[in-house]
Amino acid sequence: MPHAVSRRQLADDLSFSTLAWGAWRLRESHDIANGTDVLRLTEAALELGITTIDHADIYGNYGCEEFFGTAIAAAPHLRDKMEIVTKCDIALICDAKPQNRINHYNTSKEHILQSVDSSLRNLRTDHIDTLLLHRPDPLMIADEVADAFNQLKRDGKVRYFGVSNFTPSQFNLLQSRLEAPLVTNQVECSVLQLAPIFDGTFDLMQQKRISPMIWSPLGGSRLFRDKDDAVAAHLRPVLEDMRVKYNAPGIAEIAIAWLLALPCQPIPVLGTMKPDRLKDATTACSIKLDRQDWFTILVAAQGHPVP
Amino acid sequence: MPHAVSRRQLADDLSFSTLAWGAWRLRESHDIANGTDVLRLTEAALELGITTIDHADIYGNYGCEEFFGTAIAAAPHLRDKMEIVTKCDIALICDAKPQNRINHYNTSKEHILQSVDSSLRNLRTDHIDTLLLHRPDPLMIADEVADAFNQLKRDGKVRYFGVSNFTPSQFNLLQSRLEAPLVTNQVECSVLQLAPIFDGTFDLMQQKRISPMIWSPLGGSRLFRDKDDAVAAHLRPVLEDMRVKYNAPGIAEIAIAWLLALPCQPIPVLGTMKPDRLKDATTACSIKLDRQDWFTILVAAQGHPVP
C-alpha cells in the first residue's frame, strides 16, 4: 500500500512529506510519558508517511530535541527514514540558559554554530536535514548568516537551510547572500490566520517554487474551543458541513485540506501527540476540496464575501 | 480634425485610447434601450477617439457582452476600429450560472478557456484584444494560467493579456511564468481612492512602463452625491474652482485630468452611457493641471497637507 501522505520536492535530493509532525509540545503532552512513547509515536508517523519532523532548539524549554534524540537513539535505523528540521536564533529566558536576561534573537555566526552543535548532540545525529532561522532578527547581518551556513554545509552538519516567519523583504535580503536557495519559510497560516495568503508571503513562495511550512495549521486549539472566539464559532458549522460532505474524520482534516489546496504547495506541521490523530490527519491529503467549497470556507473565515 | 483623445502604446502592435469606455452598466442604464442605442453610443465613442471598450464576462449578470456583440454585429466594419478588453475569473451567483453556489474566483485553465470561448461567442468576434484576470485568485496556479494564456494566444483567440486588482507581488508572480509582458493592471483609483498612488502599485507600473487601466475614475457616483460623504463634500468646491480656472465642462473632467497627470500614464475607464458625457470627458485630455493645482486636489482628497 502506498503511503497516504504525498511528498514535496524541496531540492534535488531533499523531499518532505506533505504533512510534517512537530515536536513542539513533546514534553508537555499527557500522551507522552517517556522515550518509549516518543519512539512509538515516531514509528507511527513514519509508517503513515509523515517523515518530516519539525524541531527547534527552544521547544520544551530547550528540552524537546534531547528528549526526542535520546528516545530515537534506541532505534538508530529510523534516522535515515526521516528528515529532521530544527531551528535556531530565538534565545529564551529559562533555567537552562541563565545567561539570557530577556527573550531575544541571535543570528550571529557564533550563536548559529553553537546552536547547531547543541542540536546535533541533543538529537543524537550527525546532520540536520534543514536548519531554519526561527524569527527575523532586526540585527541580522546577512553576510554573517551566509558565512555560518556555508561552514555548516561544508562541515556536513546541515544539508539545507530555510527561514521561519520571514517577510518577503527579509527573505529576499538573506537569499541575496546565499549560494543555494532557501528551501522553505515556515509561517503561521490557517482558517484563523489568513495573512500570508494575501500579504505577498505565499505569492513569493509560489514564484520561487518554494513550499512554505505552516505552523498552527489549526490555529492552535482556537478552532475547537467553544466560546469567546466569534470567528472560530462562525467557522465550525461551515467546516462541519464539509466534514459530512467529504466524509472526513473531523473538521481538522477539512481545515488541513483547505491549506493543502493552496497553490504554494504548503507543508502543514501537525502538533498532535496521538497516533490516531496523525492517522486521521493523513486523510486530509486525499480530500480535494471543490473550488466553491474552498471559497465557502474562505468567506466564513474572513467574514465577508469576495469582492 | 485629429481625435481629441490621445493613445497609449501597450505593446508593439497594441495601443489603447487614453480614455476607455466601459460597458459595465450597459444593461442597467436608462439611456440604453436596445441595440440601436448601443450602436449609436459605440459609434459616438469611436468618433471621439475612444476606441478601447472594456467588458467582463460577468457585467450585467453575464449579459453585457452579448448585448453589445449583437448590436455591433449589425455594423461589422466597426470591429477593427476598436480594441476589445474583456475579463474572466469571477464566478457569480446568478440565474445564468445555476452551478454557482457562492461568488468566487476561478483561474483554472478549463475555466479561462471556456470563459474566453463564451466571450468570443457573445461579442460576435473571433479575437479579444486583451484579456484580463478580473480578480487575484488565492488559488491561482500561475503555471496553469500561463498554459491557458499560451493556448489562447496560439489559437489566435486573445492577442494580449493583463490583470485587474492585482497587488505588486501577485503581478510579479504571474509575470514570472509568462513569456510576454502583461500589458495592464486595471485598478480602482480616483480622488476618492488614492491607494495605488502610494502603496507601490503605480510605482511598479511606471517601473515596467505599463499603463494601468483605472476603474471608477470618478469614485462611482460618490463624487456627485450631496450628503453623507465628507470627503466628496470637501473635494467638490476644490474641483469646482479648478473647473472654472480650466474652463472644463464639469468637475468630472478635472477629476479625470488629475488622474491623467499621473506618471504611470493611466487609462481611465468611463462608465457613462451618454454620448454627450463621453464628449465632455474627452476634454480632460487637453487639461494639463498645473503642478500646484494637482497638489491642491491631492491635499483636499487626503485631508492633510503633504509632509
Added chain:
Amino acid sequence: MPHAVSRRQLADDLSFSTLAWGAWRLRESHDIANGTDVLRLTEAALELGITTIDHADIYGNYGCEEFFGTAIAAAPHLRDKMEIVTKCDIALICDAKPQNRINHYNTSKEHILQSVDSSLRNLRTDHIDTLLLHRPDPLMIADEVADAFNQLKRDGKVRYFGVSNFTPSQFNLLQSRLEAPLVTNQVECSVLQLAPIFDGTFDLMQQKRISPMIWSPLGGSRLFRDKDDAVAAHLRPVLEDMRVKYNAPGIAEIAIAWLLALPCQPIPVLGTMKPDRLKDATTACSIKLDRQDWFTILVAAQGHPVP
C-alpha cells in the same frame, strides 16, 4: 589621535562620517548668532571627524544653505574636508517663494536643475557631494529625474545622488532608470520610530549594501520631554540604566548607539548646534551595545516582548 567617528563607504570615491551633522535648525537656534558661530561649530564638527553636513534647500525657510555657505566662505580650506549633502523637491509656501501657493513636491527636470544651481550659489561651492530627492513625489517621472541627474553629474555640479523618505518600491522605480546606484535613503528612525526596521526599508538597504541616513535619530525632542509621551516616559529609565552601564554622557548617546548597531550601517544626522553635544555624541560610536541590551531597548520601545 584617530577620529572618534568612523566612516561609511558609500561609493568608490565617496565616504561619509558615521555621524552626520544636520543644518536643519541652524537659523532658529539660540546657540548660533552669526557666521562666526557657524564657522566655530563647523570646525568643531570636522575636528571630531563629523565631516558630512546635511542640508536642504528648504531648511530655515530657504535660508540655511546661504547662512552656512557665507560663513564657510571665510575659511575656504574647509570645503574639501567635508561632504555636503543637500536636497531638493519640496516647495514651501514662504516669503522667499511667492510663487508657491501650496506646499508641494517638484521633481521636474527644470526644478531640480534650478534648485541645484541655487544650492551651489547659496553654499558658495562648485559641487554638491550628494543630492537627495527630499520626498517621494507622486508625479515623479523617473526618466525625467534620471535625465536631470545625468546632466548634473556631467556638468560636475553633483557627484552622487540619493533619496529621502522613499519606500522600497519608490526606490526601486527610480533606481531602475539610473546608471549609477543611489547612495543613500535618508529616513526617520529612532527608538520612537521603528517603522523602517520592520517595513522592509532597511532590509532593502542592507540587501543593496546602502547606508541609510537617519533623520530625527532622537525622535526630535520627544525623548527628553517629561510628560504626555507614554512611550518616551517608558523608555527613559531603560536608556538611563544603559547610560550608567556603558558610562555614556547621556541617554542620547545610548539612543544613537542603538541605531548604529543596525546591520544596514546607518548614518544618524545630529541636529544639535552645540559643539559639546556633538562631542558627546561621538562617544556613541565607541559604545557597542550588548545584543540583549539592544533587545531590552527594543522591547521598551515597542511596548511588547519579541514573539
